[in-house]
Amino acid sequence: MIISKLKEALICLKAGRVTLPYPFAPHDPEDGFHGRVVVDAEKCVGCGGCAEVCPPRCIEVTDPSPEKRVLEFFLERCTYCARCAEVCPEDAVIVTKEFETATNDLEDMHMRVEVFMSTCRRCGRCYEPPTPLDRMMVTGFRPPTGESEGA
Numbered sequence: 824m825i826i827s828k829l830k831e832a833l834i835c836l837k838a839g840r841v842t843l844p845y846p847f848a849p850h851d852p853e854d855g856f857h858g859r860v861v862v863d864a865e866k867c868v869g870c871g872g873c874a875e876v877c878p879p880r881c882i883e884v885t886d887p888s889p890e891k892r893v894l895e896f897f898l899e900r901c902t903y904c905a906r907c908a909e910v911c912p913e914d915a916v917i918v919t920k921e922f923e924t925a926t927n928d929l930e931d932m933h934m935r936v937e938v939f940m941s942t943c944r945r946c947g948r949c950y951e952p953p954t955p956l957d958r959m960m961v962t963g964f965r966p967p968t969g970e971s972e973g974a
């Protein structure tokens with residue numbers, strides 16, 4: 824019994840230090856680590872693909888007006904799976920290495936992106952899409968505020 828314990832102690836001492844010094848020293852995660860996601864609002868086209876694939880449904884897409892789409896990320900539910908970044912056609916979702924996300928304020932985990940949709944490339948003003956199909960491509964399946972679904 825005592826011999827086996829001594830053997831165990833010897834093995835442990837031979838292994839040397841196997842833990843990282845974090846949190847007493849900063850830790851830089853390896854490449855490919857999935858930390859907090861951020862969105863580049865300049866690149867986002869408001870397609871909603873990220874919201875479609877997010878397993879915990881922490882991305883909400885709403886259309887407060889025909890020319891504006893709002894993406895809200897409730898990252899307190901994020902599982903760091905990076906599916907949103909994988910499917911984003913514009914590479915607008917960036918998976919950072921940030922992992923120290925503990926907070927007392929949930930607002931710290933809330934990210935809001937406003938995307939302006941369907942503006943004329945010449946004058947920059949919003950316009951009404953010509954057909955219902957075009958309109959659906961712009962506003963998605965949620966009717967603009969003040970308009971019923973059958974209209």
Ligand code: SF4
Pocket residue numbers: 860873876877878879880881882900901902903904905906907908
């Ligand atoms: S990393 Fe995963 S859980 Fe987090 S927002 Fe993206 S798809 Fe959703």
Ligand code: SF4
Pocket residue numbers: 862866867868869870871872873874894907910911912913914915916
């Ligand atoms: S972040 Fe990417 S996937 Fe999500 S709405 Fe914007 S362009 Fe689409």
